Amino acid sequence: MRAVVVGGGASGLASAALLAREGYQVTLLEARAEVGGRASVWAADGFRFDIGPSWYLMPEVFEHFFALMGTSAADELDLVSLDPAYRAFFERYEPLDVHSDVEASAALFESIEPGAGDRIRGYLDSASExxxxxxxxxxxxxxxxxxxxxxxxxxxxxxxxxxxxxxxxxxxxxxxxxxxxxxxxxxxxxxxxxxxxxxxxxxxxxxxxLDLADGVLYPQGGFGQVIEALRRVAERAGVDIRTGCRVTSITTAAAHGSARPLRLARGQRARVTGVAVTGPEGPDQLDADLVVAATDLEETEQRLLPAALRTYSPRWWRRQVPGPSAVMVYLGVRGALPQLAHHSLFLAHEWDATFDLIFDRRARRPAPMPDPTSVYVSRTSATDSGAAPDGHENLVILVPVPADVELGGGGVDRAGDPWVEAVADEAIAQVADWAHVPDLAERIVVRRTVGPADWARDLRAWRGTALGPAHTLRQSAMFRAGNASRRVAGLLYAGGSVIPGIGVPMCLISAELVIKRLRGDTSTGPLPEPAPTRAVSDRTAGS
Structure with missing residues (x-):
């Protein structure tokens, strides 16, 4: 049985690896020159930057996935614990170091608000449960x-x-x-x-x-090493990974035309036959019994399928709430920056103004971001000496902004659109002011920005969101988009657009849900470890 996985992000690599363990002959197609998707890496002048994810949370999810593949996180990654977990900077108060420990968290809360120590213990007990x-x-x-x-x-x-x-x-x-x-x-x-x-x-x-009790880890070498680990286990399992290959359509046929008769589920109108793809050698057709689309769901349905075979209508998409986009600022900085922890949060006192601008669909755009706004800063060179040349630091600043491609894209050395570069300048100035690094801007030797238009263009992200559909009540758990096409048998979905949701751990789980869907497994817990090697039966995938 042949399977094609479309998209080489975390969910695509994990899906391909698990399918190969199931006995499928798997080809993974990635449009870009490298795998990784939102978890890609950018390097310049001796600096290395994680493009997207930077928090290693939910370690048991990573460990479980690697166990299913016959290995372990310890064998595949060099994980270190961060202490403090992060540093929080405030507009009107001195910074606070936050440690991933219940009693340390209780002591911190009690020192700020008498009585809050006991209440946070109860809150964290509930959170853990x-x-x-x-x-x-x-x-x-x-x-x-x-x-x-x-x-x-x-x-x-x-x-x-x-x-x-x-x-x-x-x-x-x-x-x-x-x-x-x-x-x-x-x-x-x-x-x-x-x-x-x-x-x-x-x-x-x-x-x-996760952050106040369980512990925050960091994979030495950055999240690019997580992607490399996923790639390694996939290739060890026999996955054929092809980059520079853009899928142009998912091909289908009527069920009665199949050499292996297929009974369609209710509402299904066709069966998958493979994908049309344009690669380095030109157009091609890859036949497959199963296609797993690990790209953004809206991109998959609106571009790769005809209207009659889409599960979700344009009206459905108009009602969905996108998560924020982000202006990302990647900085190589001369000299040390001990004022910043590995992870730092800069939290505006009136942070609701930022959320209102991002989520209020009636807000006029483009509009200036609130001043100040709330931003996140990663300084991986605090933990990872390979992230920057000697005597330098690498910084990544994330500014949540509306998911609106009209806001523009970024570029290298201020070559981005004016709105994006202005947001970056304001964020740099805010970090410099609050962290007491007055000469930060003068010490920058490498600068790149990314904006909403880049997320949409480079990753085909719906509306330029950096994350995916927001986890509102109507877009969580059973109310989130499912992982099987209602119209096409043998077409499954993985990634942050579908269940269970956003984040690298969720993407690993979404890959496992592909396997559970194929097996007809409706259980609610993880698959048993280690996953048995199973020969794929002659039943048609996804039926």
Whole structure:
């Protein structure tokens, strides 16, 4: 049985690897010159920058994936623990170092707001319980059947789950602490989910388990090493990875024309036959029994399929809420920057103004970002000597902005569009001011920016979002786009656009959900370790 995986990001590489372990003959096609997608790497003049993801969270998800592939995170990656987990800078207060430890977090909260120490212990107990319950019942399921969710644990906690899903994260945080700094420490993980605390269900308070209790790790060499590890295990499993190959359509045929008769599921109108692709040697056709599209879902459906075979209509897409885009600023800086931790957050006192601009569809654009706004800064050279030449530092500044391609793109050495470069200048000035590095701008020796138009052009990202559809209630869990086409048998989806959602760990889980869908496995937990090597039967993929 032959499978084609479209897209060489984390979800595509992981899907290809697991399919090969299942016994498929797998070809992975990546349009760009290198694999990685949002987790690609850019290097210049001895500096190395992670283009996108930079937080290594949910380590058990990585460990589980590698175990399924017969290896381990320890064998594939050099992981170090970050202490502090991050440093938080505030517009009106002195910075705070945040450590991934329950008692350290309780002591920090108590030092700022008497009584908050005990409350944060309770909050983190709840976050830990919700996180592990999500791993057992909500993240590793395809939602092809809801019956497995009707188990004793879920039913017993149903009233509490209902409250967590119908109450906003902002409301839950405000009931826990009063100090603005503490509220922001608890609320900023919503940005990782492509949303704001006001739009995010309080179920996602589970994210605080990751940074305040569980620990923040870093893979030496950056997230590019995670991608290289995924590539290694895929190639060891026999995956044929081809770069510079752009898929131009997913090819299909009527079921009755198949040499292997196929009974279509309800609503399905065709079966997949492969993909049309343009590569270094010109146009080609790759036949396949299974196609896994690990590109953004909107790109897959709107560009690669005819209208009659799309699961989601233009009207459906108009109703979806995109996560933020981002202006990314990659800086090589002369001299040391001890004022910054490996991860640093710069949190504006009135941060709702940024969220309002990003998520209010009625907002006029282009408009200047709030001054100040909230930004994230990565200084991987604090931990990784290979990230910058001797005597230099590398900085990545992320400024959340509206998902709007009209805002423009970036470039090298100020060659980007005016709006993007202005946002970058303001962010650099803010970091310099708040971190007390007055000469930061003068010390920059390498500069590159990326804007919403770049995400759309380079990664075919829907509306230029840097993350994917936001994790609002209507776009989470069983309400998020599923991973199987309703119109085409043998066409499955993976990546941040579909269940379970945004982030590299979620992309690894989405790859596993491809396997569960093929097996007809409706269980809610991870696959057993190690994954058995199975011969693929003659049943048609995805039927």
């Amino acid at each position: 919700a996180y592990h319950m999500a791993l057992r019942h909500f993240l590793y399921t395809t939602y092809a059947s809801v019956l497995p969710l009707a188990n004793r644990e879920v039913l017993r906690r149903a009233p509490r789950l209902a409250r967590l899903l119908t109450r906003s994260l902002e409301s839950r945080i405000h009931a826990t602490v009063r100090d603005t700094r503490l509220r922001q420490i608890l609320g900023y993980p919503a940005v990782f989910l492509g949303a704001s605390p006001r739009l995010t269900p309080s179920m996602y308070h589970l994210m605080s388990h």
